[in-house]
Amino acid sequence: MTNLFRAASLLSTALRSGAGVALALWVVAPASAHAQGTGTLTANVEQAEPQQGPGRAPRSKGAQGIAVLVNDEPITAYEIEQRAAFLALQGGGRSADDMKAKAEARWKRIVQDPNTNKRFQDFLKKNNVQSQEQARALQEKFIKQLQSNMMAEIQREARSGAVSRSRGPAQDELIEEKLKLQEARRHNAVAEDEDVNRIIAGIAERNNMNIEQFGKHMKGMGVDIETMRARFRAEISWREVVRRRFGSMVAITERDVDRFVANTPMAQADLELQLRRITLPLPAQVDQAVIARRISEADLLAARYTGCESMPALAASASGAQYEDLGTRKPATIPEPMRTLLLNAGEGDLLPSSVGSAGIELWALCGRRTGGESTRETAQNELRQKEFDVLAQRHLKDLQQDAAIEIR
Incomplete structure (x- = not known):
C-alpha cells in the first residue's frame, strides 16, 4: 500500500504541474483518434462506454416522420438532421481559441476534483501495482486518457451545438432543393447518377480515398453520404434548369467585359490603357480668373472632339496647347482620381477637363489591352454567371411564392 499512496500523491503533483504541458499539446493538435473518440470522462482507461457519434440522428420512427411537405412531397426529420450535421461539418463549430479556453477550464476542474485521486487509486488497485516505475507508467496512461476523454467530450458538445444551430438553415435548404428538383423534373433536367x-x-480523390472509403469516413463523422448526393443532384439539376430557361436572355457585351476588367484588382495587373492627352499650360502665378478661362478653352476643344485621331489638330488650334500620345500605361501608374475616371470610361471617350500638375488637361481613352484572351474570357464567364445567379434567385423566389409549403 505504500507504493499505492505514493503513486496517488505523485498523481496530484503531475496533474497540477507536468500535465498542463501535455494538455497544451492535446488542445492544439489532438490525434485523430481522440478527435473522434467516444469515451466518457472517466478514469477507467480499459473500458470507456461508447456513445453515439456526434450529430448522428438515429433512424427512429420520429426521425423518419414527415417534418415538411413541399407541394405534397415530404422532407423527413431524419433528412433535416442529416443535412444539419453536414452543414455543421462545413464550419458550424467553435473557433480553436474557444475550444482551447473551454479545455483549459475543464481541465482545471478535473485537477481540483478530489475524486480524481480516488479514481486513480482504484485504477492502481485494479492493475495491482508493484513498483514506483509501474505506478509512474500507469499515472502517465491515466492522465493521457483523462485528457483524451475530456477532448472527445468537448468536441462532441461543440459538434452537437453546431448541429443544433444548423437545423433551421438545413430545413430551409432542403425546402429550396425540393422546389429546384420539382422544377428540374418539369424541364426533364434532373442530374444523372454518374454526374453526381x-x-x-473528385472530392474523395482529393482526400486520398475512393468513394467507398469516403462514404465510411463521412459516416464516422455522423453524415450519410446520401445527404451529399442529394445536395449535389439538386445543384447540378438547378444549374441546367437556369441554363435552359435563361441562357438566351444573358448577353455580355465587350463594354461590360471592359468595365469588369477595369474594376477588378487582379485583372488590372494584366490591363493596359492606351492614352492621349492635351494640356493647356498655366502660368506660374495664377488666379481663379485665369484657371476659369483655361477651363473654358479646354471645354471648347472638347466640344469639337470627334475621336482620338482628332486630338493633334485640336491641340494645334489652341494657343500654347501641348499634345501627347502617352502610348499604353498600367492603371497603377496613373494617379487618382484620373485612374478611376479612365478605368470607367469607354474606348474613345474624352474625359471632362481637369486641373493637372502642368495645367488644364484633357485625357482620352483610346483603347484597352489585356495580358491575354484568358483574362477577358474569365471576366466574361464570371459576368455571365452573375447574371445567371440573379435570374436563378428571382426564379426560385417565384417558385417559393407559388409553392404549398406545410411545416409540421
Missing part, C-alpha cells in the same frame, strides 16, 4: 458520382469521386 463524378463530383463525389
Whole structure:
C-alpha cells in the first residue's frame, strides 16, 4: 500500500504541474483518434462506454416522420438532421481559441476534483501495482486518457451545438432543393447518377480515398453520404434548369467585359490603357480668373472632339496647347482620381477637363489591352454567371411564392 499512496500523491503533483504541458499539446493538435473518440470522462482507461457519434440522428420512427411537405412531397426529420450535421461539418463549430479556453477550464476542474485521486487509486488497485516505475507508467496512461476523454467530450458538445444551430438553415435548404428538383423534373433536367458520382469521386480523390472509403469516413463523422448526393443532384439539376430557361436572355457585351476588367484588382495587373492627352499650360502665378478661362478653352476643344485621331489638330488650334500620345500605361501608374475616371470610361471617350500638375488637361481613352484572351474570357464567364445567379434567385423566389409549403 505504500507504493499505492505514493503513486496517488505523485498523481496530484503531475496533474497540477507536468500535465498542463501535455494538455497544451492535446488542445492544439489532438490525434485523430481522440478527435473522434467516444469515451466518457472517466478514469477507467480499459473500458470507456461508447456513445453515439456526434450529430448522428438515429433512424427512429420520429426521425423518419414527415417534418415538411413541399407541394405534397415530404422532407423527413431524419433528412433535416442529416443535412444539419453536414452543414455543421462545413464550419458550424467553435473557433480553436474557444475550444482551447473551454479545455483549459475543464481541465482545471478535473485537477481540483478530489475524486480524481480516488479514481486513480482504484485504477492502481485494479492493475495491482508493484513498483514506483509501474505506478509512474500507469499515472502517465491515466492522465493521457483523462485528457483524451475530456477532448472527445468537448468536441462532441461543440459538434452537437453546431448541429443544433444548423437545423433551421438545413430545413430551409432542403425546402429550396425540393422546389429546384420539382422544377428540374418539369424541364426533364434532373442530374444523372454518374454526374453526381463524378463530383463525389473528385472530392474523395482529393482526400486520398475512393468513394467507398469516403462514404465510411463521412459516416464516422455522423453524415450519410446520401445527404451529399442529394445536395449535389439538386445543384447540378438547378444549374441546367437556369441554363435552359435563361441562357438566351444573358448577353455580355465587350463594354461590360471592359468595365469588369477595369474594376477588378487582379485583372488590372494584366490591363493596359492606351492614352492621349492635351494640356493647356498655366502660368506660374495664377488666379481663379485665369484657371476659369483655361477651363473654358479646354471645354471648347472638347466640344469639337470627334475621336482620338482628332486630338493633334485640336491641340494645334489652341494657343500654347501641348499634345501627347502617352502610348499604353498600367492603371497603377496613373494617379487618382484620373485612374478611376479612365478605368470607367469607354474606348474613345474624352474625359471632362481637369486641373493637372502642368495645367488644364484633357485625357482620352483610346483603347484597352489585356495580358491575354484568358483574362477577358474569365471576366466574361464570371459576368455571365452573375447574371445567371440573379435570374436563378428571382426564379426560385417565384417558385417559393407559388409553392404549398406545410411545416409540421
